[in-house]
Amino acid sequence: MLQYPHLEQALKYHFGYDQFRPGQRQIIEDALQNRDLMVVMPTGGGKSLCFQLPALLKNGLTVVVSPLIALMQDQVEALRNNNINATFLNSSLNAYKVRSREEAILSGKVKLLYVAPERLLSERFLPFLDLVKEKIGISSFAIDEAHCVSEWGHDFRPEYRQLKSLRKRYPDVPTVALTATATDRVRSDIIQQLGLKQPSIHLASFNRENLYYEVRPKTKYAYAELLELIRETEGSTIIYSLTRKKVDELTFKLQNDKVIALPYHAGLSDEERSSNQTRFIRDDVRVMVATIAFGMGINKPDVRLVVHFDLPRNIESYYQESGRAGRDGEPSRCTIFFSFGDVKTIEWSIDQKTDPQEQLIAKQQLRQMIDYAEGTDCRRTIQLGYFGERFPGNCGNCDNCRHPKPVQDWTIEAMKFLSCVARCKERFGMLHIIDVLRGAKKDKILQYEHDKLSTYGIGKDRTVDEWRMLGRSLLHQGLIEQTSDGYSVLKLNALSWEVMRKQRTVSLAVTTVQKITWEQGSEKAEVAEILLQKLRSLRKQLADEQSVPPYVIFHDSTLKLMVQVQPQNLTEFAKLSGVGSHKLAQYGEKFITEIRAYRQEKGLQNKSVTSVSSPNSSSSYTELQTLQLHQQGLNIAQIAKKRNLSPATVSNHLEKLIEKNQPVDLNQLVPLEHQQKIWQVLEVLGDISLTPIKEQLGESYTFDEIRLVRCKWRRENRK
Missing domain, CATH: 3.40.50.300 (P-loop containing nucleotide triphosphate hydrolases)
Structure with a gap:
């Protein structure tokens, strides 16, 4: 070798x-x-x-x-x-x-x-x-x-x-x-x-560990939730929608809500599409609303949020489209808003296909996508299983693992289901198996004399939806297989027989009332924001001079390293990941000058700083600075002004400090009367999105107040 x-x-x-x-x-x-x-x-x-x-x-x-x-x-x-x-x-x-x-x-x-x-x-x-x-x-x-x-x-x-x-x-x-x-x-x-x-x-493994996957029901509050997601996200966002009309509607609504967004679909001229894409890649625009025509091979590494406002057509394209988030390995979020109305739109477009085999395959792929959206198993287990990769679950970075539903032992039901597949000679799909289990009197059952099987009618005690939930989970856990020829015929495997021989138990996460949560997919590494913004501005200026996207100069991850290490000379700068010989010669002095100016401004000595985190605390250095000013009696707006940060960032620090049980005085931030009312509404409505809570409370309550009280309420409920 x-x-x-x-x-x-x-x-x-x-x-x-x-x-x-x-x-x-x-x-x-x-x-x-x-x-x-x-x-x-x-x-x-x-x-x-x-x-x-x-x-x-x-x-x-x-x-x-x-x-x-x-x-x-x-x-x-x-x-x-x-x-x-x-x-x-x-x-x-x-x-x-x-x-x-x-x-x-x-x-x-x-x-x-x-x-x-x-x-x-x-x-x-x-x-x-x-x-x-x-x-x-x-x-x-x-x-x-x-x-x-x-x-x-x-x-x-x-x-x-x-x-x-x-x-x-x-x-x-x-x-x-x-x-x-x-x-x-x-x-x-x-x-x-x-x-x-x-x-x-x-x-390579298909597992993208930095991506947080979630599926939310598309309720009447979906647009308000989308808006909140975008406002909470630092970095770029891609929103996918099924039709040109919906893309244009969403773009118009976002622009009305002061979000800088552009559309991308086949109805625009080549020139407009190209211009919109370039403006997005060069960070002149933060949000792109698009049909799936957008994004194949888009090399933008710092997309932090990918939203499918309509259901994707199949798992493979969803994996590809959601995979445009976090290409640089930084924490990013992938959200689907799901409603059965989207299914009808996709079914209509499938019916337009002229080849019956293509129609069959597309329908099977859609069914798998619905199974993913409704699935209660770890999202990664479902996705990776589709590509033939076994994943044990409990990824800790999807909605189903972060907020697990109650788990029940369904081994007996699984044995009945698999036994029915065996008795039907592994020649039928899930719906037929469920019909046999529930003792349905359908022509197809009578035609094949499946009403005479020992498994006929032994599952009357469960609903069609419950059996479907079990069948779906068996597929996701790899305990049964399905043909991919469009007919979706169920086939037993070695693990199926282990279940039937009582050598393996089957647990099922059972859906209760769906809760929408607003926790971040992963905590973002907090850094000295002021320096990071200065370096980003310098990067954007250099990129604009050369008419290239900013990430071509340096990726976000390299800028964050500059903030952490704060190199003082070319030797130190050269050691940073992402700095090659050419970039060192071309940009090294410019970035070092910016870092030195920042350190001088802050009265710091010119020597390298190796970390921006306080070693003795789970809270970051920047959070603790906010805490110090809060303890001096300053409110959110005053802290933001003093630290040259946005009020939203300061509010975010205070939320994290409350989560970590740091001494934040909520009475100083939210009037007691407001605290009590927000607490009452949370006790009734539970951990759902902020917009319905605010609608319940009225205009005099702010989102910041609700967020801060909810943090404390969550902590109390975890005890």
């Missing part, structure tokens, strides 16, 4: 990172041995690096097939900002630019070329590629978003199917297929359709 001891040095030099993410090093080593590769790695897992670093270490040109102009431009900008010679060829360029870029490629000045599949396979381009191969060599083809090759994938593109001709034309050039989402069936299809030869297959 070949060893590559200098890969980490190359990684730091070109990209600024000290170590590889899980799985990357092995993939890169295989790529350097010129093997065909099939790489399935979740969004934010670092797929691009898996072909970009080998491209720099190998001779010749790496040709990257990418489906979207915006995505190509995005990646090329980021590479050039690391002083890496990359370019793209697409329809946005005039003939002169195309010619000059082709000349640069032929003279060996370019290492990575991004191109769309249509152009790559055109009659004019293939002879040019033959010339490239002859003069400088082609080191590999990288097929990004490779799931587009499969009609079983969620985003099939017919032009991707023709890429197989590359293998015939250039049999000795290795191909790397990369995707963020693919079931077993889609993976097999990709390998076959691209003609990969004995590929090295790399499957």
Whole structure:
């Protein structure tokens, strides 16, 4: 086995990172041995690096097939900002630019070329590629978003199917297929359709630990909840909706509520869509409201909230769309608002399909999505199970795990259900099994003489919904399987027989009254906000000068490291993750100057600070500063003014201090009469969203007052 001891040095030099993410090093080593590769790695897992670093270490040109102009431009900008010679060829360029870029490629000045599949396979381009191969060599083809090759994938593109001709034309050039989402069936299809030869297959875990998943019922308060979610979120938000009309309505309402939002859908002109996307990527606009036409391959790392205001069509596309949150690994939130009205809209669009098999599969995928929305198991268990990955549950970062429903022993019912599947010879779907268990007198039951089975009618004591909840949970827990051909036939597996032999118990989280909670998905790391804002402003200014997105200069995670470490010279700055040799030379002094000015302003000595947290407290340094001013008798507005923070941030500090049982005097913040009334309403309504509570209380009560009292009420109720 070949060893590559200098890969980490190359990684730091070109990209600024000290170590590889899980799985990357092995993939890169295989790529350097010129093997065909099939790489399935979740969004934010670092797929691009898996072909970009080998491209720099190998001779010749790496040709990257990418489906979207915006995505190509995005990646090329980021590479050039690391002083890496990359370019793209697409329809946005005039003939002169195309010619000059082709000349640069032929003279060996370019290492990575991004191109769309249509152009790559055109009659004019293939002879040019033959010339490239002859003069400088082609080191590999990288097929990004490779799931587009499969009609079983969620985003099939017919032009991707023709890429197989590359293998015939250039049999000795290795191909790397990369995707963020693919079931077993889609993976097999990709390998076959691209003609990969004995590929090295790399499957990273689909688990995105930093994402908080939740499903909320879409009540009449849904828009108010959405507004509150956006206002609570620092960073960018994407809101998905099913139709153009709904996108326009939501955008209009948000703009009326003083939220800077833009629409994105196929009804807009190309120019307007492109402009809206650019403004979102460059942080000029915080919220994008879109149909699913938006976002494939969007490389924005700091999206903190992805909301599906309507139900997604299937789990695979939901995983892909929600995965646009938190690509930088920072805590982010994914919320679905669910109502059965959306199901009717999706069913109507499925009925428009002309192929009956396609209709069947789409209906099965919709059923799985409804099962996810109504599911009581850990959301990760359900999602990852769909991709064939076992997850034990209790993730601690989804609504079902954070606010678990009461668990009951349903082993006896599970034995009845599985036994009925066995007696029906594993040839029927869930509804038929439930009908048999409940003793229904339907023609289909009589036709197959299932009324004569020993399991007929043994489940009359449970409702259809209860049996459906059990069947769904058995699927999610992997205790039974289902065919994926559109017919959803239930099949027993080894675990099913363990349940029937009493070797395994089955517990079920049973839905009670749905409560909507407003706890943050993950506590955000508190940092010295003033310095962070100064560094963000500097980053935005530098980005605007170059007409690139801010994250191309530095990711949020690198800015937060600057705040934590506060480097005083280039040697210290160079050690930060995300600072490569080129960025050190280009931006180092500018950011160090900003940090020094901040420290001088604060009267701090010019030496590195290694931490912004107080080591002896579970509260962060910035929260404790707020507490100190609160104890001096200052109100929220006065603390905000003194600390140069927003009142919402100060209120958030005080909430967290109350949660951690710090000595916050609520009487100083909320009049006693208001406290008592809010407490009474919470006792009646329970832990629901703020808007209905405020409606109950009236205009004289503020959201801040309700939040602070609710924090104390929650703490008291946990005792």
